[in-house]
Amino acid sequence: ARVRRYTNKFTSLVYPYIRITFHEFTGERLMKSEAYTAIQTYLSEHSSQSATRLKAEVIKVKDTHTPLVLSMDDNEEIIEEFQGVKLWWGSYKITPKTQSFSVYPSSDEKRYYKLTFHKRYRSLITECYLKHVLEEAKAIEMKNRQLKLYTNSKTRWSHVVFEHPATFETLAMRPKEKEGIINDLVKFKSGKSYYTKIGKAWKRGYLLYGPPGTGKSTMIAAMANFMNYDVYDLELTAVVDNSDLRKLLINTSSKSIIVIEDIDCSLDLTGQRKKKKERVEGKEGKSASLKRGDEDDEDKGSKVTLSGLLNVIDGIWSACGGERIMVFTTNFVEKLDPALIRRGRMDKHIKLSYCCYEAFKVLAKNYLDVESHHLFPRIEKLLEETKITPADVAETLMPKSEDEEVDTSLHSLIQFLEMTEIKKSNLQQSKDIKHGEVVMEENGVIN
Numbered sequence: 338a339r340v341r342r343y344t345n346k347f348t349s350l351v352y353p354y355i356r357i358t359f360h361e362f363t364g365e366r367l368m369k370s371e372a373y374t375a376i377q378t379y380l381s382e383h384s385s386q387s388a389t390r391l392k393a394e395v396i397k398v399k400d401t402h403t404p405l406v407l408s409m410d411d412n413e414e415i416i417e418e419f420q421g422v423k424l425w426w427g428s429y430k431i432t433p434k435t436q437s438f439s440v441y442p443s444s445d446e447k448r449y450y451k452l453t454f455h456k457r458y459r460s461l462i463t464e465c466y467l468k469h470v471l472e473e474a475k476a477i478e479m480k481n482r483q484l485k486l487y488t489n490s491k492t493r494w495s496h497v498v499f500e501h502p503a504t505f506e507t508l509a510m511r512p513k514e515k516e517g518i519i520n521d522l523v524k525f526k527s528g529k530s531y532y533t534k535i536g537k538a539w540k541r542g543y544l545l546y547g548p549p550g551t552g553k554s555t556m557i558a559a560m561a562n563f564m565n566y567d568v569y570d571l572e573l574t575a576v577v578d579n580s581d582l583r584k585l586l587i588n589t590s591s592k593s594i595i596v597i598e599d600i601d602c603s604l605d606l607t608g609q610r611k612k613k614k615e616r617v618e619g620k621e622g623k624s625a626s627l628k629r630g631d632e633d634d635e636d637k638g639s640k641v642t643l644s645g646l647l648n649v650i651d652g653i654w655s656a657c658g659g660e661r662i663m664v665f666t667t668n669f670v671e672k673l674d675p676a677l678i679r680r681g682r683m684d685k686h687i688k689l690s691y692c693c694y695e696a697f698k699v700l701a702k703n704y705l706d707v708e709s710h711h712l713f714p715r716i717e718k719l720l721e722e723t724k725i726t727p728a729d730v731a732e733t734l735m736p737k738s739e740d741e742e743v744d745t746s747l748h749s750l751i752q753f754l755e756m757t758e759i760k761k762s763n764l765q766q767s768k769d770i771k772h773g774e775v776v777m778e779e780n781g782v783i784n
């Protein structure tokens with residue numbers, strides 16, 4: 338023992354480093370170590386630049402597979418710096434020399450990471466750095482995870498991979514308004530402590546309204562991609578009653594967007610909560626009883642009521658933690674019950690409207706890859722006079738054949754605009770919707 342003590346002392350003098358190893362499988366049942374996986378994730382981001390030998394694999398995290406992960410190859414080392422302190426990461430494997438039966442039939446090799454640092458920094462590394470690695474790994478995992486799109490049946494969610502390509506960059510609207518929304522989302526995302534401080538649940542509600550084809554659904558997809566949130570597309574008409582609705586909403590995860598599209602059509606949520614109808618005797622009464630409201634019909638349709646929805650939203654809103662965004666969309670904002678969109682429920686009202694020149698330019702860049710063109714001024718003028726939706730513009734700009742010229746596409750848009758203009762003057766349409774405008778209002782009031 339004495340000799341050992343001396344050698345220990347001796348080695349610590351000439352070898353003033355501490356080494357920590359992280360084995361891939363730990364415990365008696367050789368569970369895959371979470372720390373190992375986290376370090377692997379972390380190093381895959383940080384080593385892919387500095388390490389010269391990499392290996393590629395698909396890592397299974399929970400029930401999803403990550404895209405290809407590049408990580409350090411075996412026996413490769415990298416140097417990292419943390420708060421000015423140098424540390425070394427190595428990736429190793431032990432291959433047992435004796436041929437023995439292994440608990441893990443897949444391979445006899447045992448992998449591990451080894452972290453080496455000067456003993457002077459012991460507390461910095463064990464207390465701060467390792468925590469930093471785990472947090473960073475979590476963030477990377479979040480960033481790389483596949484988003485999911487959930488849809489509901491009566492009481493259950495099922496999901497598919499969400500792969501909508503829409504981003505704010507490709508979303509056609511005024512840059513200033515777009516920036517406003519992005520800033521709002523960023524503020525929300527980083528606002529955990531703020532929401533805690535003011536004692537408000539970490540939730541935010543958006544109401545998107547505007548005519549069909551102006552990009553409401555597209556914006557939701559862009560939001561999901563931007564925030565890296567899953568999307569819960571709540572189909573209210575499939576939900577039988579308020580208690581099922583509650584169950585569904587409780588079963589949503591944090592970091593998600595809960596969407597109710599066409600809220601005015603989903604339910605009779607339009608204000609005039611129907612008085613209990615005199616039930617018409619006979620078969621003719623059937624269709625009348627499908628109108629939903631507070632009446633307790635025996636029909637098999639949805640009995641989710643406005644007040645039920647509001648209760649659930651408010652309950653959920655305040656009861657369960659975690660970042661959640663709720664988005665309602667509608668084509669007819671004026672039809673909605675003020676209770677639904679009052680302050681605090683829907684924090685922001687975003688109006689999406691017909692295509693303005695700035696929005697057109699985004700679409701022209703997306704579809705035709707042009708940022709300026711001699712036909713642009715003419716289109717600008719036409720767009721000022723004509724209401725057409727971004728969806729229509731996108732459709733006309735889309736090249737009809739592979740070798741279609743930019744000119745041709747722009748000309749067909751001009752033609753479309755002129756035709757719409759003629760139709761419009763024939764029909765003498767009302768001019769109630771201000772042209773090409775996206776209006777954002779904080780908290781409530783709609784004009």
Ligand SMILES: Nc1ncnc2c1ncn2[C@@H]1O[C@H](COP(=O)(O)OP(=O)(O)OP(=O)(O)O)[C@@H](O)[C@H]1O
Nearest residue numbers: 507508509548549550551552553554555727728731
């Ligand atoms: N602002 C926009 N930016 C980019 N593309 C758009 C925009 N608006 C519409 N589009 C295009 O038009 C198509 C239809 O748009 P979207 O489904 O988002 O409309 P919507 O407002 O949700 O309509 P609805 O009220 O009928 O649900 C999209 O697939 C997209 O390609």
Ligand SMILES: [Mg+2]
Nearest residue numbers: 553554555598
């Ligand atoms: Mg839509």
